[in-house]
Amino acid sequence: xxxxxxxxxxxxxxxxxxxxxxxDLRTRFPIKGVSWVKPENLHITLKFLGDTNAEIEQRVMxxxxxxxxxxxxFTIKLDGPEMLGKRVLSIRVMSDATTVFDLEKRLDTxxxxxxxxxxxxxxxxxxxxxxxxxxxxxGHLIKEFQxxxxxxxxxxxxxxxxxxxxxxxxxxxxLPLLKASLKKT
Numbered sequence: 001x002x003x004x005x006x007x008x009x010x011x012x013x014x015x016x017x018x019x020x021x022x023x024d025l026r027t028r029f030p031i032k033g034v035s036w037v038k039p040e041n042l043h044i045t046l047k048f049l050g051d052t053n054a055e056i057e058q059r060v061m062x063x064x065x066x067x068x069x070x071x072x073x074f075t076i077k078l079d080g081p082e083m084l085g086k087r088v089l090s091i092r093v094m095s096d097a098t099t100v101f102d103l104e105k106r107l108d109t110x111x112x113x114x115x116x117x118x119x120x121x122x123x124x125x126x127x128x129x130x131x132x133x134x135x136x137x138x139g140h141l142i143k144e145f146q147x148x149x150x151x152x153x154x155x156x157x158x159x160x161x162x163x164x165x166x167x168x169x170x171x172x173x174x175l176p177l178l179k180a181s182l183k184k185t
Contacts, residue, residue, distance in 0.1 A: 001051040003165045004177070006064060006107055007043040008100070010127065011155035014078055015042050018091060021148060022129050025089075029141040033133040041174050044076075044093060044100075044125050046160065047107045049116055056114055061162060061178050063110045067103070068160050068180035074099035078127060079152040081145050086135040089145050093125035100125050100157070107160075158182055 010018070019039040026036050052060065076095040084090055095101070104123045112118045132138050162178035 001053055002057060002177075003167070004049040004052045004057065004060065005045055005163055005165060006047040006049065006060075006111075007045050007161050007163055008076075008103075008157045009043055009159060009161055010078075011153070014127070014153045014155055015039055017078070017150065017153055018042050018127060018129060021091075021150065025130075025141060025145060025148075029138070029144070031138055031141060033137060034141065035131045035133070035171070037129055038171065041172060042127060042129075043161070043163070043174070044127055044157075046100075046104050047111055047116075047119070049111065057177070059114055060111065063114065064107070064160055064162055064178060064180045067106050067110060068182050070184055071103055071106075071160075071182045072184040073156050073158040073182045074103075075154055075156055076100055076125070077152050077154045078150065080150050081148045082126065083142065083146065084124070084126060084128075087132045088126075088128055089130040089132070089142070090126040090128045091150060093127060095125065103160070 022036050076093055078091045079094050080092050082090055082092045101123060108119050158181060160180045161176055164175045164177055166173045
């Protein structure tokens with residue numbers, strides 16, 4: 001069994017901006033209980049699948065490939081800090097409602113046909129920077145993060161990725177299993 005998720009990668013420029021913000025906040029607020037995302041792990045999750053056996057993994061890959069072949073590349077924009085609940089620092093993702101939202105909906109629908117649960121809450125695309133275990137101990141960090149100036153960055157999403165998430169004592173490692181190019185035919 002592999003722990004899988006489907007994601008859109010971000011541009012090198014976006015990765016650089018997010019990594020710089022993480023580095024700055026992590027340096028100024030060396031607080032225990034904050035799990036910062038490693039630069040190489042930054043992505044926009046489209047669908048979390050969880051534990052998946054090899055047979056279903058193959059069918060997921062085929063499904064992603066079919067969806068990608070009928071989806072045109074699209075532009076998204078990272079445009080500011082936001083908190084998801086009290087425990088997730090992220091950058092807001094803006095996109096035309098017929099792009100990233102449509103892609104997520106098709107992935108959710110097709111994955112349900114493969115036996116995965118449909119997402120129970122409304123899709124909210126975002127770029128996670130950190131997860132906080134104790135919000136009470138991180139008030140200054142949260143306030144500073146919410147006041148951060150993040151210059152809007154636009155980039156094209158041209159691929160859908162399937163990743164395996166391996167949990168290690170040093171944090172999560174994301175191994176790419178499939179890169180499906182978006183190209184409407």
